[in-house]
Amino acid sequence: MNRVFYDFHIHTALSPCGDEDMTPNNIVNMALLNGLDAIAITDHNTCGNVRAVAEAAAETGLMFVPGMELETSEEVHVICLLPDLDTAERFSAHVDNCLPNIKNKPEIFGRQILFNSRDEEAGEHGKLLITATSIDLYTLVKLARDYGGVPIPAHVDRSSYSIISNLGFVPWDLDIQRVEFSKYAEPEKYMADHAGAFQKKLKYLRSSDAHYLKDIAERENFLDLEGPVNARSIIMMLRE
Ligand SMILES: [Zn+2]
Numbered sequence: 001m002n003r004v005f006y007d008f009h010i011h012t013a014l015s016p017c018g019d020e021d022m023t024p025n026n027i028v029n030m031a032l033l034n035g036l037d038a039i040a041i042t043d044h045n046t047c048g049n050v051r052a053v054a055e056a057a058a059e060t061g062l063m064f065v066p067g068m069e070l071e072t073s074e075e076v077h078v079i080c081l082l083p084d085l086d087t088a089e090r091f092s093a094h095v096d097n098c099l100p101n102i103k104n105k106p107e108i109f110g111r112q113i114l115f116n117s118r119d120e121e122a123g124e125h126g127k128l129l130i131t132a133t134s135i136d137l138y139t140l141v142k143l144a145r146d147y148g149g150v151p152i153p154a155h156v157d158r159s160s161y162s163i164i165s166n167l168g169f170v171p172w173d174l175d176i177q178r179v180e181f182s183k184y185a186e187p188e189k190y191m192a193d194h195a196g197a198f199q200k201k202l203k204y205l206r207s208s209d210a211h212y213l214k215d216i217a218e219r220e221n222f223l224d225l226e227g228p229v230n231a232r233s234i235i236m237m238l239r240e
Pocket residue numbers: 069077154155161
């Protein structure tokens with residue numbers, strides 16, 4: 001049995017709301033300092049920085065899982081974890097086609113910075129990333145699975161952009177096995193207190209949703225895996 005301490009919800013400075021210190025090496029080093037074994041990068045509606053962070057992590061012992069925080073047409077945030085970089089980039093291109101053609105206004109929303117693995121700026125993403133895609137929740141769940149990934153509704157305990165806040169409940173026929181709780185949530189208590197909102201029995205993850213380095217999780221949330229530990233085996237476990 002391998003115990004993996006994780007944080008699967010971290011934004012880089014590519015998210016307009018992400019701090020500009022959220023560079024590949026800063027994130028990797030903070031995760032290592034905090035004693036984490038595995039992280040995922042989950043920018044809003046893009047995987048634009050996953051390759052740079054993966055390369056930064058590859059030189060360390062930190063395991064990296066490509067990811068995205070996608071906003072559905074219902075304005076529900078969903079963490080999508082993907083099995084490898086090429087798949088993540090194909091998924092990202094698909095999602096980009098489902099974003100409205102609105103240019104980012106950096107002075108209002110913040111910059112959307114692309115990095116290379118040495119933390120050098122490689123450009124800025126032109127389209128506004130913090131907005132709803134045209135992909136509805138059911139379509140997204142199928143899409144993420146078709147790409148070999150796993151969809152996990154994000155921060156279900158929050159009062160905005162969550163499946164519970166926006167739909168009122170988790171539908172029984174939605175093909176998900178887990179939801180994500182935010183950093184300070186008490187998942188068991190929340191699910192007991194809101195039993196009517198959960199039409200099916202679900203497992204859960206808890207991640208930081210860090211937009212600042214100081215908010216990246218410590219060694220607090222873990223998964224126990226049988227067999228090898230890599231992005232693919234983590235996703236396989238989370239799909240079950
Ligand atoms: Zn969110």
